[in-house]
Amino acid sequence: MHQVSVASLDHSKTVTTPILEAIGLSKHYGGIHALSDADLHINPGEVVGIMGDNGAGKSTLVKILSGAQPATAGQIRISGAPQTFKTPTDARSAGIETVYQDLSLAEHLDVLSNLFLGREEVLFKFGGLSILNRRKMAIRAKELLGEIGVNVPGVNDVVGGLSGGQRQGVAIARAAGWGSQLIIMDEPTAALGLQETQHVHDIILGLKARGVAVLLVSHNMQQVLQLTDRVYVFRRGKIVCNLETANSSADEIISYITGAKG
Template sequence: MDDIVLETRGLTKRYGGVHALEDANFILRRGEHVAVVGDNGAGKSTFVRQITAVEQKSAGQVFFDGREVNFEGPLQAREAGIETVFQTLALADDLDVPSNLFLGRELFKFRLGPFSILDRKAMRERTLEALKTTAVKIPNVDNPIRNMSGGQRQCVSIARTAAFASKLVIMDEPTAALGVQETAQVENIIRGLKEREVPLILISHNLRQVFDLVDRIVVFRRGRIVASLNKDETDGNDIVSYITGVKGADAAA
């Protein structure tokens, strides 16, 4: 179907004899926001690592933007249009905010091998614009990231993802270590992505957040997808029943 932006068929990851992810069939449509939930070790982050090629899958297929893909690493996934916020932030502590936002995609005044000159002014201006668009407040963007709070660092990472979002955004527990105010800020960024019709996969343990932000909820248990439910047709108790195994369901996408 033309509206499918991401599909996995039989996606599987094994670590020796451990089946961390087994036969995951998943579909994400254009503009759709889907939550991936489950207990610790259920396979949620493993699922994302296969899509983004942080790890190589053991079996199965990934289709993105209308074609089958076999990314060799996360850089290829990003270049294809997948922006990801992982639980472990990929930030360079010694660099300032603009340098982190443009890490790996720097703007240059001109490029001539070792004599290339960065366009720091343009990167700073676009950083301020991105922070304004995402409502992320950083008092001084010229400060090294290491001097910022954990919440500010997370917001910089999320602002980077939202600023460059093109075809798909994946967020793995983006508010797990944040306070109330910073969590609200991140949730507003997610709502902004929805308004822009940027599809999102959100991994979260926060069911209140899940029901506030997404269209559909996919439940993982012991490495398998056990339910795919429209948000308006389920509730928190129902989701918990699938997470804990009280309920079981055929995998659906």
């Protein structure tokens, strides 16, 4: 019954292959069904919102899509091809990057090192040791921050000394810098002030303009209405609706979140 209702809402006008398709994703922890039979898709350049109360299954979905945890059942397809994510590296090589809510930056390291962490440019190998090419990384880091629209004082500044908005910018730039097709953002503005939030919104719209799809997990209704093309609402581990933002409203979304509807 639930399956049918989701499918009937799912009337994509385009015939393009989605960047990401999840079919019947489930995650069980013992007897607890954190996520049951979730179907969703994201098209290229689309900003898709994920809303729902705490414990509705949003974080579980993020963990599965980012490769942090395997699903109990279901399939993930990237541009039509089935994929299995065992580690975050698998998800990343398939073109999915994640900006975690805690940002996952190394606070003691500089901006450049964080942007290239795990993907450092190497000058040459000496025995088993790879000698870093910091000059090359610095040039690319400046380009990347410029492209995304992140203002930091310098690429050699330690991340721990930056403002919350700047850190968020570095984390997004790190995710966006590798030709990724889909970026998952988990509550990207929860810790930010008004101006910084606006700046992150601009960055997200800039990514969309470049054809990058964004999966935006958020509690911020205004943000979701302003930025997204579609919204999936989660309740008790299930997707209860797939709404086109332009044809929906805060009231409708809230009624799905609380269970008044769906």
